[in-house]
Amino acid sequence: MTLALPVRAAETEHRALLRTARDVAEDLAADAIARDRTGAPPLDEAARLREAGLLAALTPPGPDRGTDWRTGCAVIREISAADSSVGEVLARHYANAWSGRFFADGPRADELEEESLRGQWLWTGALRGPAPEDGTGPADLTLRRRGTGYLISGRRAVATAVTVADQILVDALCPATGDVLVLRIAPGARGVSLEPAPDRLGQRVAGAGELVLDRVTVPARLILGRRPQDEEPAAPGTALAGPALRLALCHVGLGIVEGALTEARDLSRGGHGHRSPGGDPDLLLTYGELATAAQTATAVVHRATDVLAAALGAGPHLGTGRHADTGPHLDHGARPGTGAHLGTDDPATVAALVATAENVTSKAALDITTRVLELADAPGLDRFWRNARVLTAHHPATTRLRSIGEHYLNASHRVVAAAFH
CATH class of the missing domain: 1.10.540.10 (Acyl-CoA dehydrogenase/oxidase, N-terminal domain)
Known part of the structure; x- marks a missing residue:
């Protein structure tokens, strides 16, 4: 009891x-x-x-x-x-x-x-490595030693809450040491400018914009730690940072799917659809297809959520604790806090499942939000399609699929992890 x-x-x-x-x-x-x-x-x-x-x-x-x-x-x-x-x-x-x-x-x-x-801080951030994805060009944010801390300069796009957040998390290159450090920026600090991005296609209220830093002082207490470079192995807990964010965004995608289907269904029931909901077999078929796609995406995302929850429950401080190095052995049914050990290959399993969830959810969100526009005619219904487009636009499916294939075929964890930086 x-x-x-x-x-x-x-x-x-x-x-x-x-x-x-x-x-x-x-x-x-x-x-x-x-x-x-x-x-x-x-x-x-x-x-x-x-x-x-x-x-x-x-x-x-x-x-x-x-x-x-x-x-x-x-x-x-x-x-x-x-x-x-x-x-x-x-x-x-x-x-x-x-x-x-x-x-x-x-x-x-x-x-x-x-x-x-x-x-009651509101967090946002943009962790994406020291250089553009193609590996060319200079770093967008750079650090320079100053006493026990640093000066940081440069600019970076931030996807949400850029002008309203209390803490903005970024990573930046220190040329003197070659380290990429993860740190937090207080928006009110001297030298910090925040530029909102107006007139977006979708996710218009998310508060996207740019963070501009001009020799901003970063004391040592604002440095969280070091982010491994792309070719450098990460601690198992640290490797979960990217998949955790991507999976959280998968749940945003599921929300878009649920909201679009619910609103279209209510419009159809209320007689505002393009066709009468009565016994139209084509309409029933369409809703059946869309509901099935939504439930499939939900099932895939829930499985990834359970596995990541088990991984996050492996210890209170994932990035720095000691972990067993005996290969993948996550208990996919474990609950957070059960003390399951996190092995060095376990983040690859998590990342592959999250990549699968992201791929399925992106496809479902784009397909469903497009097709509901054919089912009902009402102001604002298009926002679901616009939001889905913006949410999924910067994560190409081909990259995810290659990473999933690499993990499945060669049991590789390096490529999958790289896809989430």
Whole structure:
């Protein structure tokens, strides 16, 4: 009986958090079309998330704080079905809030999470390596030693909340040492400029823009840790950082799918579709196909979510702890906090499953949001297609498929990991 009490308490907290997420989603859905048309920075949206306690809740789990990975992703999906721009803000906040565990040592990670919780920080970030993806050209952000800290200069695109976030996570090259360091930038610091990106095709309320840094002082306490270079093996926990963000965004994609199908179905039932919903066999066939595609994507994403949740439960500080080096042995049914060991090859298994989830979800989101426009005619229905296009535009399917094939055929973990930088 004593063992059942913590489980029941966790289930109660899980249900309460999802109820809160549904309440916020209903509030966001009421004016989603108007806010999408305006495309303003998400000041009001961030305030709604903060007032509801979602920013504080969606942080890594610890004693009397945070949310486990499965529940956090369920909240992201709920919000995304109502407004995927806000869902992406929350997804990137949650994934970046884990960065202390991915990159920092144990005490620093604990301190950072407690400070974030006290301040109810909204996180965003752009970790993408020191140079463009084709490997040419100079680094966009560079560090120079100054005393015990650094000066950082350059500019970088940020996908969400660039003008409203409390902490912006970036990685930057230090030419003197060749190290790529992961650090956080406070938007109000001297030398920091924030430039919003207006008139986006989709995800208009996500608050995308550019971070511009002019000799900004970075004291040592703002350095989380070191990010391995592309050819350098990463600690197993550190290698989960990329897949964690990508999987959180998969849940945004699922939210877009659910929101588009629900809105189209309600329009068809209300007589606003292009065809009567009565007994039209073609209409029933179409909805059957779309519902099947949505459920297939959901199943694939849920499997990846379970496996990543087990990996994140392997230890409280993933990036710096010691891990067994005996090959893949994740218990795919394990719950976070069970103490499962994370082997050096396990991140490859996680990354391959996340790449599969991303591929299936991207295809489903683009297909479903296109086809619902043929089923119903109503203002604002096109926002789902626009949002899906923007969310998936920068991650080519061919790269993911080659990485999945490399992992499947050659049991390689290097290529899969590289696909997520």
